[in-house]
Amino acid sequence: MTSADVQTSKSTVLDDWDINNSAIVNSDNPQEIYKEYAYLRRQCPVxxxxxHNGYWILTKYEDVKEVASNNEKYISYECAIVPADPRGIRRPPLKFDGEQHKPYRRAVDRTMKPARIKRLEPIIREHCERELQVLIDRGHGDIYEDFAAKWTSWVEKEWLNLDDADSAILVESFSPFVTAWRMGNQWDVVKKWSDAWYGIAKRVVASRKEHPLDPEVDPASSLLLxxxxxxxxxxxxxxxxxxxxxxxxxxxxxxxxxxAIAKHLSEDRELQTKLRNDRSLLPAAIEEFIRLYVPYRGFSRTAVKPETLHxxxxxxxxxxTVVYSAANRDPxxxxxxDRFILNRENINTHLGFGKGIHRCAGVGLARMMMRIFLDTILDRCDYWEVDGEVVYARLPEVGPTSCPLKFHRART
Incomplete structure (x- = not known):
């Protein structure tokens, strides 16, 4: 079905709804986006x-799963994300397929074994506690900008074994880079920070060629092997x-x-209390949070030959586009x-980490990070609440990119 066909269908969203001007394509409002996903699933699942030079949207779970999983029929070499990088750069492993992809994925997976992640846990927890405490002591702060963006940069530092100077570049560059990318018209800023990250990668590779580290704990050394x-x-x-x-x-x-988790719990005090009082519930809660708030709507594949769906x-x-954020909300x-349900019977089938050969390599690390974050904020706060305007991501993501919170300290 083409965009013209969609426009002639009877709409339950807006009478004059046009996919090219829709929230799915243009908006940052998650509720509008999810509502339009639901409409497409009913009226036009393909x-x-x-x-963005033309692309297709899939919104049904089974379709997304099939296209993401079937690496014989669908590849990522042509286009791995919409909107595509206008420079046409192809970097592994995301834009490599088949035999080309395998050695890069093996190298990354080697550094993500449970034993390595377990050794990283106390270091990552220390970074989390330090960065979050700054906001808690102040009583308020943007959980995205002032905490999460910095903390994830420190996690990258530990996983990649970066020195302090390059770690500081990551912390400094993350927010301006992703903001410029999402705007779609600040390619000079994108290039500036992308080049800085290339500089980090070049320095790391040069260092590991001279002084290799254990490939079980160092991605660059693993790739060189x-x-x-x-x-x-x-x-x-x-x-x-x-x-x-x-x-x-x-x-x-x-x-x-x-x-997204912090915002959700600020609005569901009962769930917040339940998780604070029973930490054995955290693994199940994390899976449901990931199902609800998978942040990607732009990951894509292309068909090797003409394929027919619906x-x-x-x-x-x-x-x-294999829209994981739509698939995970397929009724x-x-x-x-759209409701948070603890211990869903089929929660282990969610597509929050993708599917197929390009499934997220850092699944274990990501789950550990969510658990550390929840442990820390639940320990150190009685509760927290939204304290200002929440800003959301534009394509290719969906979800909050600014969320000011007010923190109420845990009683001692």
Whole structure:
């Protein structure tokens, strides 16, 4: 179904609804976006958008799962995210497929084993406690800008084994980079900080070539150890690109999810109290939070050959957005999808970490981060509340990117 077909369908959103001018494409308002996802699932589960050089939107759980999982039919090499980087840069592992992808994923996975994550836990907890305490002592602060953006940068520092100077660059650059990217018209700012991250990656690779670290605990050393299917070392350009790719993805998603969780709990004092009093509930709560607040609506694949879904044929090389934020709210798979339900029977099927070969490599680290954050804020506050305007992300993400909170200290 094309955008014209969508416009001629009877709409339950707005009488003159046009997908090209819709909240899904243009807005940062999650409630409007989720409402339009629900409309598309009912009326047009395979929809075409003319903007951003044209792309398709999938909103049903089974469709998103199939396209994200079937790596024979759908690839990420042509376009991995909408809107696409206008420079056409292809960095592994996200924009590599098949045999090309495997050594990069092996190298990253090697550094994400449970034993490594367990060793990182006390260090990451220390960073969390320090950064969060600044806001709590002050009594207020933006949980995204003043805490989560900084904390996730420190987590990256520990995982990549960066020195203090490069760690400071990460902390400084994260917010201006993602803000400029989302605006879509500040490519000079995007390039400035992207180049700075390339500089970090180049320095790390040069250092590890001279002084390798244990590949079980260091991504750059792990990448330098890998070979392609012909037994040749990976190209240094791609190793640098892989580290550069990892930097941004590993900071954007956790920052939004942490902020969304904090906002949700500020509005559900009963759940906040329940989790504070029984920490055994945290793992189940974290999965439901991730289902509800998966922050991506722009990850994409392209078909290798024409593929038909719901009687609509999608041609090759046209981006297909696998909208995890829509799939996770599909009522056919998750009943009462917009409500937080602790211990959902099928919660382990959520697509909050993606699906297929490009599924998030840092699943264990992300879950640990959410648990550390919740432990810390629940221990140190009686409660917290929204204290100002909440700002939300534009495409390709969905979720809060600014959330001022007022903190009420835990009684001692």
């Amino acid at each position: 929809a075409h958008v003319d903007k 890998e070979t392609d299917r012909n037994g040749n070392p990976l190209e240094e350009e791609h190793i640098i690109g892989c580290i550069r790719q990892i930097v941004i993805i590993a900071m954007v998603a956790p920052t939004i999810v942490v902020t 009687d609509t044929t999608i041609p090759p090389k046209e981006p297909i 056919e798979h998750f009943p009462d999808p």
